[in-house]
Amino acid sequence: MTKKKNELISQNEVKIDEAALFQHVSAIIENRKRRSQTQVNYESVLMFWEVGKYIGSVLLGGERAGYGKKIVVTLSQQLQEKYGSSFEYSNITRMIKFATRFSDFEIVATLSQQLSWSHYIALLPLKTDEAFIFYAQDASSRSLSVRQLRKQISRKSYERREIANAQLTEVSTVPFNMFKDPYLLDLFGLKENFDEADLEKAILIELEKFILEFGNGFTYVKRQKRMIVDGEDFTLDLLFYHRILKRLVAVELKLGKFKPSYMGQMRLYLKWLARYEQQADENPPIGIILCTEASREQIELMELDKDGIAVAEYWTQLPPKKEFERKISEIYEEAVERLERRKLLTSGNVQRKIEYFYEPKNEDDDE
Numbered sequence: 533m534t535k536k537k538n539e540l541i542s543q544n545e546v547k548i549d550e551a552a553l554f555q556h557v558s559a560i561i562e563n564r565k566r567r568s569q570t571q572v573n574y575e576s577v578l579m580f581w582e583v584g585k586y587i588g589s590v591l592l593g594g595e596r597a598g599y600g601k602k603i604v605v606t607l608s609q610q611l612q613e614k615y616g617s618s619f620e621y622s623n624i625t626r627m628i629k630f631a632t633r634f635s636d637f638e639i640v641a642t643l644s645q646q647l648s649w650s651h652y653i654a655l656l657p658l659k660t661d662e663a664f665i666f667y668a669q670d671a672s673s674r675s676l677s678v679r680q681l682r683k684q685i686s687r688k689s690y691e692r693r694e695i696a697n698a699q700l701t702e703v704s705t706v707p708f709n710m711f712k713d714p715y716l717l718d719l720f721g722l723k724e725n726f727d728e729a730d731l732e733k734a735i736l737i738e739l740e741k742f743i744l745e746f747g748n749g750f751t752y753v754k755r756q757k758r759m760i761v762d763g764e765d766f767t768l769d770l771l772f773y774h775r776i777l778k779r780l781v782a783v784e785l786k787l788g789k790f791k792p793s794y795m796g797q798m799r800l801y802l803k804w805l806a807r808y809e810q811q812a813d814e815n816p817p818i819g820i821i822l823c824t825e826a827s828r829e830q831i832e833l834m835e836l837d838k839d840g841i842a843v844a845e846y847w848t849q850l851p852p853k854k855e856f857e858r859k860i861s862e863i864y865e866e867a868v869e870r871l872e873r874r875k876l877l878t879s880g881n882v883q884r885k886i887e888y889f890y891e892p893k894n895e896d897d898d899e
Contacts, residue, residue, distance in 0.1 A: 570645075576618075577644040577652065581634070583619075584627030629656055633664055646672040654682050663690045674748045686853075687716055688860045695860075696844060698867035699828070701874070704837035706818050707777060714845035714863075715745055715822060722848045728785045731848075732756075732769055735785075749776035757782075759804045768801050780805050780817035789825040790843055795834060798841050822846045832870060 587604065604624060611619035630652055634640050651671055658664045667690060671681045692712035699713070700706055719741050720734035735742045736755060743750045750772045757768040770783040782801050786794060798819040805817040818840040826845045836843060850856060 573648045574644050577647070577649050578641065580623075580627045580649060580652075581631050581637070581640050583624070584629070584631035587624065588628040588631050626653060626656055633661065643668050643672045646675055648678065650678045651681055654678055654685065658685070666690045666693070670748070674744075680744075688857070691860050691864045695863055695867045696842065698871050699831055699842065700837045701835060705816065705840040706837045706842050710747065710774075710777070710818075711820055711842050711844055712745075712747070713826065713843075714847050716850060717742070717745070717846050717848050718850040720848065726848070728769070728787055731785050735770065746772075749774045750781065751775060753780070759801065759808075761800065761804065766797075766800065766804075771805075777815060778813065779815040780809060782817060782819040784819065784821045785846075786821060786823045788823065790821065790823045790827040790830065792830060792834060794821050794823075794843075795836055795839070795841060799839055802840055816840060818842070820844060824848075828866070828870070832874075 587607075591603065591607075605621055608619055608621040608624050611624075617623075633656070647668065651668075655664055655667055658667065667681065667685055670676065670684065670689070676684065689712065692714060693709060696711040696713040697708050700708055717731070717735075720731070720738050722730060722734055726734075732755065736752075739752055743752070751774075753771040753773050755770055757771045759766045759768065768782050769785045772781040772783060773779075774781050782798065782805060784794065784798060784801075798821055802817050802819050810817060820842045822844055824846065826843055831843045851859065
C-alpha cells in the first residue's frame with residue numbers, strides 16, 4: 533500500500549510543469565505590483581490636486597495674491613526638505629494650474645485612475661479647456677502612455693477631430709467626434725508614386741498604428757470586401773467594426789482629389805452592408821472616404837453626412853513642424869468659418885420661412 537502511494541506521489545511530481553508554475557506566480561506578482569504602482573500614482577495625483585487647490589484658493593486668492601506669491605518659494609523649500617523634489621517651485625506652480633484647470637474633483641478622480649502626474653504635466657501647456665479635456669479623456673480611455681499622449685498633442689489630434697466635425701450637420705447620421713481630418717499616415721514608409729494597393733497593404737502591416745490614429749473602438753474585419761449586386765462584383769477596400777458604436781465602418785482609399793462620384797459608390801457599399809452584413813443589434817453602417825485632397829466646399833454642398841458618409845484627407849508625408857502647425861491652423865480656421873457661415877444660412881432660412889408664411893396685415897382691410 534505504501535509502495536503504491538509513493539508511486540502515485542512520484543507520478544504527480546513528474547506531472548508538475550515547473551516553468552509554467554514560475555510563469556504563473558510571476559504573473560501574479562507583476563500584476564499586483566502594477567496595481568500597487570497604479571494606486572500610488574492615483575493617490576499622488578489627488579494629493580497634488582489638493583495641494584494646488586489649497587494654495588490657489590487660499591494663498592493666491594484676492595487680497596493675498598501678492599503675499600501668497602512671495603511665500604510660495606519659501607513654502608516650496610520647506611516642503612522639499614521634508615518630502616523631496618516633487619515639491620520644487622515649478623512643480624507647485626503646476627499643481628496650482630492643474631487644480632485651476634480641473635476644478636471638479638470627481639473628474640480628476642475618474643481620469644486619474646488611468647493618468648499619472650506626468651500625463652497632466654504634458655497636458656498643462658494646452659491653451660483651451662476643450663483641448664485639455666479631449667486629450668485627457670482620450671489618454672484615459674485608450675490607456676495611452678505619456679509618450680503616446682505627447683505624440684497625439686504634437687500631431688494636433690484635437691484640431692483634426694474638430695475639422696472633421698465641421699462637415700457634420702445637425703441631421704448627420706455620422707456620429708460626432710468619430711473621425712479626424714486630415715489623417716496622418718506618415719508612419720507607413722510609403723515612397724513616391726505609391727498606388728491604392730500599396731497604401732492598403734501598408735495599413736494592414738501597420739494596423740495597430742492605423743487604429744491608434746483612427747481612434748478608440750475600431751477593430752479590423754476584412755480587406756477587399758467583395759459585394760455582388762445584379763451579378764456584378766464590387767470591392768470595398770477595408771471594413772472595420774466599431775465596438776463602442778456597434779456599427780460597421782467602410783473605408784475607401786482614393787488617390788488624388790475627392791470626386792462627387794465617390795458618394796454614389798460609398799452609398800452602394802453602405803446599403804449592401806446594411807442589407808447583408810448588419811446584425812439585428814447593430815446600428816446602420818457608416819463610411820469614410822480617404823483622399824489625398826479633400827474638396828471641402830463640394831463635401832459641404834453635397835451633405836454626405838446625411839447618408840452616413842464622411843470624407844477626409846490623408847497625408848503620407850508630414851511637413852516640418854512649423855509648416856504642419858500652420859497648415860492645420862489654416863484648415864481649422866476655415867472649418868470654423870464654414871460652421872459660422874452654416875449657422876447664418878440656417879438662421880436666414882428660418883427667417884425667410886417665417887416671412888414667407890407671415891402675411892402682414894394691410895391697414896386698408898379695416899376700412
